[in-house]
Each structure stands twice: as structure tokens, then as C-alpha cells.
Amino acid sequence: MKVKRYQGKTMQEVMARIKLDLGPEAKILFVKEITGRRFFRKSVKSLEVIAGVEESSSSVDSAKLEMIRWELKELKDAVKTMGFKAQAPAVAKDNMLHPSLRDFKEKLCEAGVEEEVALDILKDFQERSTEQDLSDQNIEDSLIKHVLRYADVFGGITAGDNKIVAFIGPTGVGKTTTVAKLAAHFSLMERKRVAFITIDTYRIAAVDQLKTYAEIIGIPIEVVFNPQELLANLNKNKDKDLILIDTAGSNPFDAMRMEDLKKFLGQSPNIETHLLMNISTRPEDLIEIYNCYNVMKIHKVILTKLDEAKAYGNILNLSYKIDRPISYVTTGQNVPDDIEIADAYHLMQLVLKGEEGRWWSKKKELEKQGNLSL
Numbered sequence: 001m002k003v004k005r006y007q008g009k010t011m012q013e014v015m016a017r018i019k020l021d022l023g024p025e026a027k028i029l030f031v032k033e034i035t036g037r038r039f040f041r042k043s044v045k046s047l048e049v050i051a052g053v054e055e056s057s058s059s060v061d062s063a064k065l066e067m068i069r070w071e072l073k074e075l076k077d078a079v080k081t082m083g084f085k086a087q088a089p090a091v092a093k094d095n096m097l098h099p100s101l102r103d104f105k106e107k108l109c110e111a112g113v114e115e116e117v118a119l120d121i122l123k124d125f126q127e128r129s130t131e132q133d134l135s136d137q138n139i140e141d142s143l144i145k146h147v148l149r150y151a152d153v154f155g156g157i158t159a160g161d162n163k164i165v166a167f168i169g170p171t172g173v174g175k176t177t178t179v180a181k182l183a184a185h186f187s188l189m190e191r192k193r194v195a196f197i198t199i200d201t202y203r204i205a206a207v208d209q210l211k212t213y214a215e216i217i218g219i220p221i222e223v224v225f226n227p228q229e230l231l232a233n234l235n236k237n238k239d240k241d242l243i244l245i246d247t248a249g250s251n252p253f254d255a256m257r258m259e260d261l262k263k264f265l266g267q268s269p270n271i272e273t274h275l276l277m278n279i280s281t282r283p284e285d286l287i288e289i290y291n292c293y294n295v296m297k298i299h300k301v302i303l304t305k306l307d308e309a310k311a312y313g314n315i316l317n318l319s320y321k322i323d324r325p326i327s328y329v330t331t332g333q334n335v336p337d338d339i340e341i342a343d344a345y346h347l348m349q350l351v352l353k354g355e356e357g358r359w360w361s362k363k364k365e366l367e368k369q370g371n372l373s374l
Contacts, residue, residue: 002022003051004022004050004052005048005049005050006018006048006050006051007034007046008049010047022053023053025054026052027051027052027053028049031047032048033047096119097122098126100134100135105118107352108121108122108316111352112283112311113313113316117317121146121147121316122143125146144348147352148344148345150320151315151348152323153325153343153347156327156341157186157327159186159192159241159242160192160241162238163272164234164268164271164272165242165244165274166245166272168265168274168275168293168296169289169293169302170250170251173276173304175246175249175276176246177333178302178304178328178339179196179210180217181337182328183244184336185336186241187218192242193240193242194240194241194243195221195237195242195244196213196220196221197230197234198210198224198245199248200249201224201225202248206246206248207223210246213335228267230245230264231267231268253292258293261296262295272299273299274299274302275290275300275324277301277302277303278303278305279303279306280305280309283317287321287322300325301324301325302326302330303328303329305330306330307331307358307360311354312347312350312354313351316351326342328340329342
């Protein structure tokens, strides 16, 4: 079998080239989506396709052999790249930065910001600055203002006009508790008409927990078992200002579970989806989780368990790598208190100061003293 590799922006473009090159009898052997970075905070997606055409009776064995050879080459290239990265001295990368920026870069990396992210942000600052700016004694103030531009935040949920919000995410990130906190806030503090809907029928305890919260808050709750029931209950609650949908925690790499969830959330184009993720998750895993859930269109992100983290660089890693704003952060288990609308300044204080930047701890202390100004 004659085997060749092709790249292109769309499958149609690649298929046209394959047919022209190998003929109509060509077979697709492998397809992979590639994401690369080109311009400022922009990513470009393309497809890599392995195609082949039979040449002899031993075509099957030949195809397998070609694929093995190709996979070995990919593995060797990956090992070489990893080896190069491991051997490349950090000093060489730092030499791309003005001396006044190197300490700040180290500060970001120590906070858990990935080196690639820190370098890109600081190189952008350097390109926008004059030599006088870079030599200014107060450069850190300017740097903080620059970094703030990367904290992509959104001012929470606006209840009214039958707003529908679904909360999705892996197991253990705090979806049910977060839904309860928001329900209590909007029902008790903003006097909005709120309804619960849960599709988390995998865990009896989760349903019972939400029923308890609904009873305490004084709002209705519906338990639905299939997408059609969800649509019926959305129509039933059209008089509500806000409908909050709790979903089952699931393995984001389980394609079948993702497809099931997509069917539920596809019942209405008006559902706004918030993805919950634990701030302490490894940066590369956060991006993988985001990509898995984004098959159902994520609108906003909620970062949870900030009170359990020691470093907060993931705030910047996520804001830099995904094109979705952060709506809320959670800072504990207390309902309805331990949730905050995402604020760029406070989030960057966390990144730069770590535990010293925990504004919610200061806020609680001020509340005890009867002074709420931060």
C-alpha cells in the first residue's frame, strides 16, 4: 500500500488533495486534529490525515507496517522535542526578556503559571514598552496592570426573563453545592423566582442533597431522567426568573457520557452552560477537560476550591489558553456564602501573592469587625 500524510484546514480540502494524488480508491487510515498558535492569543486548527491506496495483495500488512513506521517516527520526534526542552537552559529563554522582567517572570512561574504563558505575556509587555518604561522603578505596577488584561472575567449570572443555566464538570468539583449557593443568593437575597432541575440521577445522595437545599430555600425542584422530560420541565417553569440545572459529575474522557449530556443540554438553545473545574488540577488536564466538555458549547467557567489551593497560576493559564470568561469562584463549602463573582484584580492578587492574596479571608475578618470595605 502506498501511504502518504496530508495536512489542511478542512476535511474537504484534504480529501480533494488525496483523490487528486492517490485516486478515488484511496482509504483514510488516520485523522488527527492539530491546534497551533499563530497570533496573539489566537489558535489555528488544522487536520492531519494519513491516507493510502492498495498496490498489491499484501496491502493490509503493508499498511500496518507503514502505520507502525509513522507512529515510531512520531514517537521519536516527540522524544527529541522533550529532550530538547529538558536540555534547553532557562537562561536562554530568559535572555529574550529585558533584565527588568526576569524576576517577575520567575515570580509568575513560582505561582504555577506555565513558563510558555509567562514568557508570552511578558514579551507582549516588552514589545508595547519603551526602554524608559522598562527601566522605570515602578515597573511592577505597570506589569500588574498588563497581566490584569489577561484575567478574562464576566460579572456572574443575571437572573430574569426565564434565564436557564446548566452546571457541568467532572466528579467532585462541587457542582451541587455551587448550584445551592447560587439558588440561595438569587431566591433569598435578590428575591427572584428560582427553580431547581437535576439530571444527576446516577447518585441518589445528590438528588436528596438538592431536595434538602430546595426545601430549606423554599423553591421547587424537578428530577428528570431523559432529555424529553427536561424540555417538559423547562416549559413548565417558564414563569421563573432563573432555572438552575444540576448535572451528574462524569469522566470527561467518556465519550458516551459526554454524548448523553449533550443530548440533555441540546433541548433548548437558551441554556447557558458553566463548566466547573478545580483550581488545583494540573494545567494540561484543565485544558483536556475543557476540550472534552466543549463539544456541548461552554459559555463560562467557574473555578472551585480556591480555599484548598496553595498556588493560583492556573487562573492565568486558563484565561490565556481558553476563550471563555470566568464567572464565579468558590472559596469553601458554606451555603450560600462561599462563592464570589470573579474579579480580575482579586484574581491577579491571588496569582501574585498566593495565600496572602486570599481576599475572602480578609472579607470574613472585616465582617466580624463590622467593616466590609476591602
